[in-house]
Amino acid sequence: MASIVVRPKAGGSSTFQVKWREGGAWQTERFGDVDSAEAFKKLVEAHGGRWPHGWVRGQGFVEPDTDPDDVPLIEWAHRYADRLTGIDERTRKDYKRDIDNHFTPVTHTRADGSVMTYGGIVHTDRSGTRAPATLCTVTQDDVTDWVRAQETTVKDPDDPSRTLWRKASPKSIANRHGLLWCIFQAALDATPQLRATNPCAKTSLPRTDSGTEEEMTFLEHDEYARIVAEMRAFDPAAADLCDWLVGTGMRWGEASALQTRDLNLRAGTVSVQRAWKRQEDNTFALGPPKTKKARRVIALTGAQMDMLRRYVAGRGPEDYVFRGGQGKAWRHSNFYHRKWERALKEATAKGLTKKPRLHDLRHTHVSWLIAANIPLPAIQNRLGHESITTTVDRYGHLVRALDGEITAAVEAAMSTPAGSGLRQVV
Template identity: 35%
Template sequence: MASVHARKNRDGEITSYQVKWRDAGRREGDPQWATEKFDGDDEGAAAAAIFKEAVDEAGQRWPAGWVKGRGYIVPEEPGAGGEARYRFRAYATAIVETKTGIEEHYRKACMRELEMYVFPTFGECDVRSVEHFSSDTVRAWVRTLEQTRVRKGRGPRNRKMSPKTIRNLHGLLSSILAEAVKAEPPLRARNPCENTRLPRRDDGGASAADEDIEYLTPQEVAAIRDRLTLRQDQLMVEVAYGTGTRYSELTALAPYLLVDDDPARVQLRIHRAWKRDGEGGYYIGMPKSARGRRSIRVSTSVIEALAELRRVDGLEDDDLYFRGDQGQRLHYSSFADRWHRAVRRAQKDGLLPAYKRPTPHDLRHSHAAALISAGHSLTYVQRRLGHESIRTTSDLYGHLLPEADDDAMETIETTLRGGRTTLRAVASA
């Protein structure tokens, strides 16, 4: 079996990774051991692990098409011209750069993910090759992603890559190979990604924390809110938890979006959101999806919070409810820093469990969980949150607040003892 070895300098820093194996394909007189060297960063570690798998699958031989020190190299045919365009790096780059109907920040995010997690393994592969791109090589790549450590926020790389992230990366690779299948004439007969078994959210004992979701009870939300020192921040928590809006939607709200013609049925129009412009800036555009453009009923607490913001700050109809010191877009990092300080204070005061590490986005998750635990239908929650698919709603919110578990245990215990439970009506959409 091949093995991966970290090579270190005198200071103990990893400078490279070496894959070493007994070469079963060596000729007489050749060295018994074969080695290949990779960079000493995270990408090099991932590439080394993938290459080790390829050596093992090749029977302790150099993988087909691999050139020592260079990677997968496809010899160009004399006079063919343009063969380099079929290298995955070039082909994928062309596909992403010419893709229509996507926003520029998404295009750049795709290229960033390709550079970090796909090109180190498949960059020099031939998109047409059934050896370079097969069910085995894609599966080996996914196995390596499952072992890849990533960071959350500014912390160290100490978290396993989440199943959702792996699925997204696999989907990106699959979409590019699908283009090769649909090319005229076709470059491939099939897409090897179609047969990959991907990790589920519950694989390996994964929990909500592995998906970066923390469900907060109403009492925990109040504890964090009360430990924020700026009144705007406190009101922002009230509105975020009371509406379930995304941060990009929440910070784009303006007074004219509050429709109060009928005082008994006040609605908030979620018709715009902050979008990245692809150049490091932001502009106000449409919400995340078509269903994201919605109008939702709001409660008295939300109405009062928005009214206070407008009254105290003297806001005009087009002004932002939540903004920075100069009236500009409220940067996420500015609010998040204050939020995390409040989280730590709530934990210190014993009002929030130490294991919970909620982010501002968890107010949206907690809003949904509170509705579901009270018996509201997934369809209602889907429409209120603006999810494009109800499957997204179902997948995200399978775990409910403790109160829902208490109700369930009472129901089960009653039925086990031969009693009859009291059924409650479930709200429809």
């Protein structure tokens, strides 16, 4: 077993020495902080009380050709994705697509024959030389360089009007970084351990709230009415589906998967039990909702109940409530292009200044509830968010219910004479 010995220094600081016996002789390695020493201690123990493969005393892991367990980063990343359990094949395919598109460097040959590399993860050694990234050589600096590259648009030097690499949004960068973190964590959890630390652990990521207003559109009541009026003029059933989306806050995949058996006409509720899921071959199949809490019961208004009674009269338990042609469930792309875009075009021609997506009807539903002073925990349950943090992060900036009380309290405090209420102590 290895141990950590604290070695005080003259200036008051300390170093941390990892000490163990190998072949009857004491072996030691020093670190400037206890976390690094603890990580190395576990690495020694995982290698049976021996120096980890590829580790050079005083230097750490050296370049990959000295470590027999090292592999190219992309190869290890694909192994990680292939071994994941508890996910559907569509999700696995998406992970591998991100690995190939965003972790693998892209090369571009210029007009003069020189080659430029951009976009992916590369390793820069101490001398500044860039080399292909491997599992054991990637450092925290390499990950930081990759994040910065994701934030940058790359133009073709020979044709500035041509974009070679478009910068990613903060949310996309955070999602890709999360996948990369899991890939390296798998190397830490392997037996024997393949890395001493996770190079993604201390990455400073761009703020994910910088694009919130651009990503979400909130419609006022009159703005939504303008859109749905145009739709009702050419397809009343499509307009009813939009009324349902904005009136319940359900996701498209949930609403379009609703079946007659999900309705409780006596209680005035609808139960969300399934949703459409995209498959590996790009088709759709019914599956569970997005999260555990997405399985929920939603209370309905009298008008919504009246609409449902019209739709489900004479239908079987597994018939879809909202249907397109031939009694089949609506597909998002068909509804969006044939109904939503047409209504939006007409409404824009008559003065609508916003360009909402179908999913913005869910956001609009929340904004209306917040305007009516509905508490965020109640909104979380209605939307099926797994955590209240999601609700607060997305919609907390809309909460203005206590503005009057807050300003009144501040005004009262500020108007109190400075010395009133204070007892002089002699």
